[in-house]
Amino acid sequence: MSNERLMPAEFSKRHNMKVATDVLIYTVRERNQDNPRKVPEKQLQLLMIQRRGNPFKGAWAIPGGVVENTESVDAAAYRELKEETNIDDVYIEQLYSWGDEKRDPRAEESPDNRAVSVSYMALVDSEKLDIKAGDDAADARWFSVEYTSMAYTLEDGKGNILGKEYDYSLTLTNEDGVEPITCPALVKVKHIIEGAAIRTEREVVNSDGIAFDHAMIIQYSLERLRNKVEYTNIAFNLMPELFTLGELQSVYEILLGKELLTPNFRKKMLSVNKLVIPTNHKKTEVGHRPSQLYRFNPEWFIKNV
Incomplete structure (x- = not known):
């Protein structure tokens, strides 16, 4: 195996796929601060952009973009963060890489459209924000996040435990406009026991108004965030x-x-x-x-x- 280091564009050319970043930008805001008719309520909120073109035209997506040949994947994430929030001195961490061959419907038309995305999570103080939609987005808005889960034990019918399954219900809501925007999704996560190892499978069961596999990416980020609150700053x-x-x-x-x-x-x-x-x-x-x-x-x- 070669130890040469490929830049994103070189990797894409050799493997017929794009490398992209998706940056989940979280803050705590007053849910109804833009609606004087309702009492403000502090909630965790996530920045989403509305897609201008196909696929998923009009749906809401995590801000992101293709990694340029002249930058690292980390640099691309920082660039996206700066472009969307106009700040760059905030907490950001890499989460996970998403590479399912069916995550972008355009890949069915041509393998050149296949995209591997590296997701990042940024946490920002709402007082520092200056949000704007990029050139490829029709709109950018903050969505409050509601997140619940139900757990089930996986068995083989003979009393043997195979693992554990979680159904995560996710609802994104924006109430800044005349009519509220609600985007619900259900994400299934299976942790399957294989000897001493645990294999995890994730699936978007249904998603209304959230583009691509972004409901699954959001669910994973919330799981990571909730776990890290207990033992970090x-x-x-x-x-x-x-x-x-x-x-x-x-x-x-x-x-x-x-x-x-x-x-x-x-x-x-x-x-x-x-x-x-x-x-x-x-x-x-x-x-x-x-x-x-x-x-x-x-x-x-x-x-x-």
């Missing part, structure tokens, strides 16, 4: 530099999908994990006592990473 990438503990707890609850006991959360942040440190600033809100403002503790990173 990833949630702080969705926070401003200074914040109250109440604001931080709200973000943790949104990411974990459950309510947390306030005394336990404060103890974990301040004394057990020591993830935050107090500042000399306080937040003054009308009708409320001034609240202590905190910031992320960089010493936690030095000790734990």
Whole structure:
């Protein structure tokens, strides 16, 4: 096997396929902040673009594009992030590569249309954002994300356990316009036991309004995000530099999908994990006592990473 390093375009030419990046850009925003008739509600939101052309014309997709010959895959992801949000100093990580031969219907017409996509996840503070639709998109909007799952045990009918199956229900909703836009999807994930190894299969069972296999990519990113909240400082990438503990707890609850006991959360942040440190600033809100403002503790990173 050759050890030569191929640039994306050279790889594409040799293997009759394109290499692309898809960047999932998450933030925490007030769901109805653009609708004065409704009470704002903080939710995890995902940036989606509306496709201008076929296939999936009019459907909503994760921002992304083909990797250019003069850049690495990582550089392409950073470029897409900059083009869509006008910022580049935020948290971004590579998630997974998606290469099913049927993921792009254009591949049935010609193998030159086959595309392998490397997905990335970016977490941004909503106050820094300046969103715009790219030239290949008709529109760009924030969609709130609702995400639930049901688990089943896989058996062979003889009492032998073969693995585990999850049905993930995903709903993306945008309420910024006159009429709300709702995009539901069902993603099935099977974890199959093969000796001491676990093989995972993913499938989009149905998807309404979400292009390509992007419902599956979104589901995977949410699974990764929820798992990492428990043992990393990833949630702080969705926070401003200074914040109250109440604001931080709200973000943790949104990411974990459950309510947390306030005394336990404060103890974990301040004394057990020591993830935050107090500042000399306080937040003054009308009708409320001034609240202590905190910031992320960089010493936690030095000790734990």
